Amino acid sequence: MPLHDWKREDGWGALHQFWITELARSLKRRLPAGYRAFLGTAPRLAIGDAVRRPDIGVKLHPDLRPPGHEPPTGGGGTLLEMEPDFEVAVERLDYDIVLFIEQAGWLVAAVETISPRNKDRNDSKDNYLNRYLGYLLDGVHLLLIDLLPKPHDFSFADEIAREFGLDQPKTPSPYAVSYRVGESAATGGRLLAVWRRPMTVGQPLPTIPLPLTVHEAVAVDLEATYAAAASDAYLDEP
Numbered sequence: 001m002p003l004h005d006w007k008r009e010d011g012w013g014a015l016h017q018f019w020i021t022e023l024a025r026s027l028k029r030r031l032p033a034g035y036r037a038f039l040g041t042a043p044r045l046a047i048g049d050a051v052r053r054p055d056i057g058v059k060l061h062p063d064l065r066p067p068g069h070e071p072p073t074g075g076g077g078t079l080l081e082m083e084p085d086f087e088v089a090v091e092r093l094d095y096d097i098v099l100f101i102e103q104a105g106w107l108v109a110a111v112e113t114i115s116p117r118n119k120d121r122n123d124s125k126d127n128y129l130n131r132y133l134g135y136l137l138d139g140v141h142l143l144l145i146d147l148l149p150k151p152h153d154f155s156f157a158d159e160i161a162r163e164f165g166l167d168q169p170k171t172p173s174p175y176a177v178s179y180r181v182g183e184s185a186a187t188g189g190r191l192l193a194v195w196r197r198p199m200t201v202g203q204p205l206p207t208i209p210l211p212l213t214v215h216e217a218v219a220v221d222l223e224a225t226y227a228a229a230a231s232d233a234y235l236d237e238p
Helices: 012-030 122-137 156-164 222-232
Strands: 035-039 056-060 086-090 098-103 106-113 141-146 175-184 190-198 207-211 216-221
Touching: 012 035, 012 098, 012 106, 012 216, 012 222, 035 098, 106 122, 106 207, 122 141, 122 156, 141 156, 141 207, 156 175, 175 207, 190 207, 207 222, 216 222
Parallel strands: 056 098, 106 141
Antiparallel strands: 035 056, 086 190, 098 106, 141 175, 175 190, 207 216
């Protein structure tokens, strides 16, 4: 189903709930052996806080991966098949519904779908921006999805780029952006890889990688999961 125009936000709450479920189901089918996807909750986070559980997650059982061993492969995609738009060295790298990936008790990646309350006031923008930055500063990969065009002059993707000093084009919503926190950079800091997927109302949604490690990722089919969620939420064609 093509992307709806979310200027009025009617039906967003229902779509949001169904979409999280569809994303979790899709991950269950795509994850490499040893990982699992599940629903959970996560409170607001700020820079420096311990990263807590978002609402959907993927976990690698500790007994399936001995310490020091690479995660098992099979069933997932590889980052080598979908190169990032760019990769640079950076020196600073209420409960919400998000997607959660855990490995041996540690948060590995998170998927956040932005709702109107995330950016309806300045303090909301600051709180949620700090949470998204907190993931990356703690070495957690992040997939950020924003389908809501309001406010027109604000983008969390742009704010993250500004905080890290990334020289990337403007990324107005709707969009999906995936961040991979990588190894230490020779120039200092850590490598941060970015996949940007701008979206257009009336057009199909893209596929984007969700990093699990520096070398491994799964492809997130935003179009198929969004279409299933829209059908369950009884949304008409855009």
